[in-house]
Amino acid sequence: MILLYIILIPVIGALLSWLVSARSVTLCRWIALASLLLDLVIVTGIWLDQGDGGKGWLYNWQAPWIPQFGITLHLAMDGLSLVMLVLTFFLGALSVLVSWNEIRWRAGFFHFNLLFVITGIAGVFLTMDLFLFYFFWEVMLIPMYFLIGIWGHERREYAAYKFFIFTQAGGLLMLLAILGLYFVHAANTGVYTFNYFDLLHTPMARSLSQWLMLGFLIAFVVKLPAVPFHTWLPDAHTEAPTAGSVILAGLLLKTGAYGILRFVLPLFPAAAQDFAPWAMLLGVAGILYGGQLAYAQPDFKRLVAYTSVSHMGFVLLGAFAFNEVAYQGVVMQMITHGISTGALFMLAGVLYERIHTRELSRMGGLWPVLPAMGTVTMIFVMASLGLPGLGNFIAEFLILVGSWQANRPLTVLAAIGLVIATIYSLRIMQKVFFGQTERQFGLPDLNTREWVMLAPLVLVIIWLGVYPKPVLKMLNTARGTLNAARGTLHVAEAPDNTKRMQPSAFSVEPNQ
Amino acid sequence: MYTMRFFVQPYVQTARMNRRDMIDRIYTALAAITQWFHDILARTQNGILRYYVMGVVIGAVVILSVLIWKVYV
Numbered sequence: 234m235i236l237l238y239i240i241l242i243p244v245i246g247a248l249l250s251w252l253v254s255a256r257s258v259t260l261c262r263w264i265a266l267a268s269l270l271l272d273l274v275i276v277t278g279i280w281l282d283q284g285d286g287g288k289g290w291l292y293n294w295q296a297p298w299i300p301q302f303g304i305t306l307h308l309a310m311d312g313l314s315l316v317m318l319v320l321t322f323f324l325g326a327l328s329v330l331v332s333w334n335e336i337r338w339r340a341g342f343f344h345f346n347l348l349f350v351i352t353g354i355a356g357v358f359l360t361m362d363l364f365l366f367y368f369f370w371e372v373m374l375i376p377m378y379f380l381i382g383i384w385g386h387e388r389r390e391y392a393a394y395k396f397f398i399f400t401q402a403g404g405l406l407m408l409l410a411i412l413g414l415y416f417v418h419a420a421n422t423g424v425y426t427f428n429y430f431d432l433l434h435t436p437m438a439r440s441l442s443q444w445l446m447l448g449f450l451i452a453f454v455v456k457l458p459a460v461p462f463h464t465w466l467p468d469a470h471t472e473a474p475t476a477g478s479v480i481l482a483g484l485l486l487k488t489g490a491y492g493i494l495r496f497v498l499p500l501f502p503a504a505a506q507d508f509a510p511w512a513m514l515l516g517v518a519g520i521l522y523g524g525q526l527a528y529a530q531p532d533f534k535r536l537v538a539y540t541s542v543s544h545m546g547f548v549l550l551g552a553f554a555f556n557e558v559a560y561q562g563v564v565m566q567m568i569t570h571g572i573s574t575g576a577l578f579m580l581a582g583v584l585y586e587r588i589h590t591r592e593l594s595r596m597g598g599l600w601p602v603l604p605a606m607g608t609v610t611m612i613f614v615m616a617s618l619g620l621p622g623l624g625n626f627i628a629e630f631l632i633l634v635g636s637w638q639a640n641r642p643l644t645v646l647a648a649i650g651l652v653i654a655t656i657y658s659l660r661i662m663q664k665v666f667f668g669q670t671e672r673q674f675g676l677p678d679l680n681t682r683e684w685v686m687l688a689p690l691v692l693v694i695i696w697l698g699v700y701p702k703p704v705l706k707m708l709n710t711a712r713g714t715l716n717a718a719r720g721t722l723h724v725a726e727a728p729d730n731t732k733r734m735q736p737s738a739f740s741v742e743p744n745q
Numbered sequence: 746m747y748t749m750r751f752f753v754q755p756y757v758q759t760a761r762m763n764r765r766d767m768i769d770r771i772y773t774a775l776a777a778i779t780q781w782f783h784d785i786l787a788r789t790q791n792g793i794l795r796y797y798v799m800g801v802v803i804g805a806v807v808i809l810s811v812l813i814w815k816v817y818v
Contacts, residue, residue: 395772460768461771464766464768464769467766522768525756525759525760525763526763526766529760529763530764
């Protein structure tokens, strides 16, 4: 049940903040912030409660929705979902903070959309019914289209259409693959169901499973994004308002990676094995190509957007390496990339509020004027290039160690990506904060609100770099749910209680 | 000096050349083709009835000839 609450809280927050905005815009912002913080507290509480972590599924909840077609409201949480949810609500709350002064026009509808995107993302991370998964996948899409199209920068409509068409086309292929899987399962077993745990054991011909896998994979790879499906990303990221960029980079891209880990690999293990070298090749191409394009960009946000392509290449590389180390690296990369890139977009937004440009050539020499912002930017630039001691290093190192066991030549090429990351990252610092300037006027340095949103990010990225053990431990519990302990989840149709899944006993304890 | 020549310069030059992302060209070209078809087809919607009648007649002739050819030849 608590899983349903986690999804419902932002929905209620969205409706409330839209209604309230007619009276008071400030109150609407506080409601949005409060609903996300409440969710953050809930998921953090679950994490702390978990301690060392039981194996397998932490929570599971199921209710019939459209029983004629075998569609259920089936939510379940394992370590991977939990970690991603903490990231979701953390970055979600920060993105409300970041738009506090930026968004003044139709703030109520803005927060409605923002919270609905987060609802969709939370749903994607929790749902174990493929139909429901597709539903939430689309729920993410349309509010994001509005966020870009209404509150974006100059070319917002072009970017919004492009984002929509790319992700919608990918999603459509996924829908076809889901339906294909549904009917294949029905034809071979006689049971019509969208339940993830039943579909895991679908017997099917090799060639068929390859086609179905490609349908899923393309949707996720477009979202990830990997070369050559990445071109929506720089436009969408650049034109979106700051909060939109943070959510896009920090969370929306992660749904693609999550989909690969949760659906593509467990549903089609053999087909994924066959396709692995090509997927890894796409990953490496993304790392190198994205890195070089990032270096060439004249626009701050566009540069950071292309670094996402590069970093997400590591995710694809690691996901298809099929081993424990790479898998841990992939999830670490998802988290640390969300934090470091989210922070860089926030800094770009903060800078834009002060100097009203994103052109790197018109910046420079800002360090004496904005020393605090320079320091924070330095930390995240270093994180982005993978400096040891910051989270991204752990992630990339684990991925490279893991993929070395799977494919050596590609790993060597991917490691070159670290050098390229250094080049584009240092370019940010050089162009923005170092160098000469003729600027005569002063600029205000970070204010309290900006410190409140940047300080947690700094702390988390350092914490992940120095002591990543809690996260890795939590992921170990999820490994079982993704791999070995398949199909351990058999749940009675109990619409109204939360089951706590333990390896030993299915003890029912409504502990909310 | 050799690093400059064999690594740095080619890297910087290709980066400059590809600043606008050649892969994006594929998609913008697709969009341009669609736009082109739109322009062409929109022009046929000109409100002159005899064009429409002619279109229907040509379509009917093509379909009938294909049918006749399939069945009798």
